[in-house]
Amino acid sequence: MEIQKQLKSHGAWVGKWTFILAATGSAVGLGNIWGFPYKAGTNGGGAFVLIYLGCILAIGLPIMVSEIVIGRRAGNSPVNAMRRVAVDSNTTPLWRFVGWSGIFAGVLILSFYSVIAGICLNYIFISATSSGALSATDQFSNVISSPLNLLFWHTVFMTLTALIVSAGIKDGIGRMVKILMPLLGMLMIFMVIYAMINGDFNKAMTFLFAPDFSNVTSDTLLQAMGQAFFSLGLGMGSIMAYGAYMPKDQSIVSNSFTVASLDTLVAIVAGIAIFPIIFAFSLEPNSGPGLVFVSMLSAFNQMQYGQFVGPLFFILLSVAALSSSISLLEPGVAYLSEEGILPRKRSAEIIAFVAWVLGIGSALSFNIWSDFHLISDRNFLDSMEFITNQVLLPLGGMFIAIFVGWFMKKSLITDEIGAMNKVLYMLWRFFVKFIAPLSVAYIFYRQFF
Numbered sequence: 031m032e033i034q035k036q037l038k039s040h041g042a043w044v045g046k047w048t049f050i051l052a053a054t055g056s057a058v059g060l061g062n063i064w065g066f067p068y069k070a071g072t073n074g075g076g077a078f079v080l081i082y083l084g085c086i087l088a089i090g091l092p093i094m095v096s097e098i099v100i101g102r103r104a105g106n107s108p109v110n111a112m113r114r115v116a117v118d119s120n121t122t123p124l125w126r127f128v129g130w131s132g133i134f135a136g137v138l139i140l141s142f143y144s145v146i147a148g149i150c151l152n153y154i155f156i157s158a159t160s161s162g163a164l165s166a167t168d169q170f171s172n173v174i175s176s177p178l179n180l181l182f183w184h185t186v187f188m189t190l191t192a193l194i195v196s197a198g199i200k201d202g203i204g205r206m207v208k209i210l211m212p213l214l215g216m217l218m219i220f221m222v223i224y225a226m227i228n229g230d231f232n233k234a235m236t237f238l239f240a241p242d243f244s245n246v247t248s249d250t251l252l253q254a255m256g257q258a259f260f261s262l263g264l265g266m267g268s269i270m271a272y273g274a275y276m277p278k279d280q281s282i283v284s285n286s287f288t289v290a291s292l293d294t295l296v297a298i299v300a301g302i303a304i305f306p307i308i309f310a311f312s313l314e315p316n317s318g319p320g321l322v323f324v325s326m327l328s329a330f331n332q333m334q335y336g337q338f339v340g341p342l343f344f345i346l347l348s349v350a351a352l353s354s355s356i357s358l359l360e361p362g363v364a365y366l367s368e369e370g371i372l373p374r375k376r377s378a379e380i381i382a383f384v385a386w387v388l389g390i391g392s393a394l395s396f397n398i399w400s401d402f403h404l405i406s407d408r409n410f411l412d413s414m415e416f417i418t419n420q421v422l423l424p425l426g427g428m429f430i431a432i433f434v435g436w437f438m439k440k441s442l443i444t445d446e447i448g449a450m451n452k453v454l455y456m457l458w459r460f461f462v463k464f465i466a467p468l469s470v471a472y473i474f475y476r477q478f479f
Contacts, residue, residue: 049275049280052203052204052272053285054288054296055214055354055356057289058293058350058353059351060147060347060351060354061261062261063300063304065261066298067297067298067304070301071238073247074241074243074245076238076240077241077243078246078250079239081246081251082254082257082294083294084254085255085258085259086262088465088466089259090262091290091461092431092466093264093462093466094262094289094290095283095286095447095462096431096434096435096462097264097430098270098272098282099273099434099446099447100430101270101273101274102273104274106274106364106368107133107271108133108267109126109129109130110126110129110368112127112129112433113126116433116437118442119438119439119442121437129270129361131422132267133361134422135422136358136359138385139266140188140191140389142388142392142414147355150344150347151186152173158340160337160340166327166328173323175397177398180397181390184386184390185386187352188382188386188389191352192379194352195356196377196379207353207356210353214353217342217343217349218300218346220342221346222302225303228333228334229308233309234305234306238305252473259423264427265425266361266418268361270430272357282447282448283447283458307326307333311328311329313328326340327340359385362377366381388414395410424470428466428470434462435463
């Protein structure tokens with residue numbers, strides 16, 4: 031009865047595809063649009079893709095299923111979900127600190143993610159009005175050198191995120207993902223068709239997918255594993271929070287597989303959309319973040335109808351960013367509202383404000399704080415990214431796998447997973463208990479030792 035009350039207080043997804051769209055939106059972000067294609071192209075192309083898919087199956091899916099199992103079992107925010115399932119499994123409630131770690135990581139990520147997403151919003155208008163008088167490099171320098179400009183767009187994006195989350199599960203997040211994710215799909219299809227017609231499609235396909243094992247190094251596996259883990263948004267409580275709103279008649283395993291497949295598909299399609307244009311205009315394909323803000327704008331300035339295609343591309347980026355940002359804010363909001371500490375709307379406003387204040391440091395990292403190092407040689411933004419992506423998230427994912435694999439009662443797990451092929455179940459248990467936590471531990475170890 032208590033679980034049902036909690037579900038009513040938050041709401042539940044309406045329809046099977048709402049959870050899938052929301053979870054996919056949580057996973058799909060700016061990293062998918064340029065991060066995956068760039069890493070694939072510089073790590074053996076098709077060879078990297080195969081390794082990445084193996085990591086999704088061996089690490090990503092087992093941990094994703096684990097997070098959803100915990101979330102739906104408790105019907106609570108990540109903090110209370112970990113605590114309640116731990117108590118029901120006759121183990122220490124201190125496991126709730128894994129939930130706290132996820133919420134903390136989500137707020138930190140949102141703080142700098144909003145600044146980058148704000149630049150994407152800004153570029154919608156820049157790409158529509160750019161005449162080519164300024165080089166794309168100079169244009170980007172102008173954007174990031176102005177603290178007021180960065181803070182304005184940072185504020186706009188954070189406000190949009192808070193408004194959506196404050197409206198609730200059904201009327202806010204649920205309604206928006208039904209709009210945002212189909213829009214994301216349509217924009218990506220348009221960009222792919224445009225790239226096929228106007229770009230160097232053959233060269234892009236060779237760059238992305240021709241297996242070149244000579245470029246595969248010991249670091250390639252680490253990059254593929256890291257991309258698989260972080261791309262799915264695991265370890266930050268988002269998937270666990272979304273799992274709490276999943277109706278009991280839906281299959282956790284099949285939904286998880288669908289989300290992982292869609293997330294991977296978006297990453298691959300992004301490469302198919304971007305690189306034909308990059309190669310058609312003889313631009314540098316491995317320029318990292320500059321691939322989006324410098325190389326792509328340079329291409330739009332040169333191409334026919336660039337002032338129409340450019341804004342669509344940056345709308346695509348902004349939609350991907352927004353679908354991820356709402357999932358970063360939701361776990362903390364869910365906790366405050368279900369505890370009765372604050373109403374949902376006020377919870378969203380306060381946590382968003384905290385993230386906004388932290389984001390000021392990231393915005394200033396591009397200009398007046400560029401020489402301020404918070405951690406060793408990292409500026410404020412890079413420090414936030416390091417703390418979250420390389421410390422909190424891998425630790426969170428590893429402990430979730432350990433908890434489900436070694437401490438959570440089998441009866442609770444089977445109640446949530448339901449009817450499942452015995453061989454598949456045993457295989458999943460093996461990967462959760464051994465492969466996933468050891469793999470994440472290995473990534474963590476290699477980053478520090």
